Amino acid sequence: MIEAMDISITKTARSKLQDLELDNIPFGKYFTDHMLEADYKNGEWQNIQIKPYQPLLFEPSLSALHYGQAIFEGMKAYKDNNGDTFLFRPYDNFHRFNISAARMNMPEISEEIFIEGLRQLLKMDKSWIPPMRDHSLYIRPLMFATDTALGVKPSDTYKFMIILSPTGPYYAEPMKIAVEEKYTRAAPGGVGFAKNAGNYGGSMLAATVAREEGYDQVLWTDAFEHKWLQEVGMMNVFFVINGIVITPTLDDGCILAGVTRSSAITLLKEMGLVVEERKIHIDELLEAYKRGLLEETFGTGTAATIALICELKYKDHIMRFSLDRWKIAPALRKSITDIREGTRDDKYGWMVKV
C-alpha cells in the first residue's frame, strides 16, 4: 500500500448529503461531495487532487469529443454492519481499465492513483454509502483525451477521474431481449473487449429500435452472420441447457470480460455445475428451446448483478420462460449477495476493505 502518494486535498465547505434522501434515489443521478482528478502530461501522471465535485472547463477542440479516446469503469462500494467500507474485486476493475487504455492507445494508470486514490476518496465520502440493504455507492473511474487540437492522432495529454454516485437497489425486472440481426457492436480486431465510450454510443440506436418493439435490450451477435451470441447491453449472458451452463467465450475479443461474469463462473462451478465458455449459435438455442432443454437464461453485470431474461426473440421465434421454476440463477444471485453482505465465507478474497 502506498501512503506517500502526493494527493492535494480540498474539502467541500458544505456537504450536499443533508439535501438528499439516500433511501430513494435513481441510478447515477446524484454525486458525492468530492471527486478525484489527475492529469497526464509530459509522459507522466501528475497533479493528483481530490476536490469538491464540480464542472470541468474545456475548449471545444477537446480531443476526446472528436476522436473518442475515452474509457471508463464501473464498480461498487458497500458498507457492512460495523460501518466498514468494502469494494468487490477492485483490482479486477483496475486491470481491466488498463486493458481498455492500452487498446485505445492511452496511457496506463498506476495502482497508486486508481486504488489508493479511490481509497482516499472513499474515506472522505464514506457517509454517502447508503447503509441500507442492497444499496451501494457506484464508482465511476474514467479517462479521456485532453489535447486541444484537431489533428487526428493519439492525444499527448489525458485526464483521469473518479466520481461517486449513491445508488439504491436495482430491482431488475426480468428482461425481454431481442437478438440483434442488423447492427453490430463488436468484430474481431475491434474494441469490443474495451470499456470505451464509443461502444456505448454505437449501441444506442439498436437498443432504441428494440425498445420501440417492446424489448428492453438487444442480445448482440457476431458481425458476419449475426448468429453467434455475444452479450447484452452492459451485461454478459448465460444459458442453462439441459443442466449445463454455457456463456460465450471471450476468445475473439468481442465481449467485455465482466467481473460479475468471472465471479458467476467460479460460483457456478462451486455449486457443482459444468460451465462451458464457448461459442454458442442461435440455432443451438432455438433447438434446445424447442426440445424443452433451455432451462434458464440470465445476464450478469455490476449494476443488476444477476438479471433474469424472461423472453428472447429471434426473427419470428419467441422464446418465453417461466421463471418461477428456475434454480440456478436465483441461487447464484444469493451466493453473490451473501458474499457481499458478509453472511457467506469470502473464500476467494473478493471483498477488499477500504
Ligand SMILES: *Cc1c(COP(=O)(O)O)cnc(C)c1O
Ligand atoms: C461493464 C460491462 C459488462 C459487465 O461487466 P461487470 O464487470 O460484470 O460489471 C458487460 N458487458 C459490457 C459491454 C460492459 O460494458
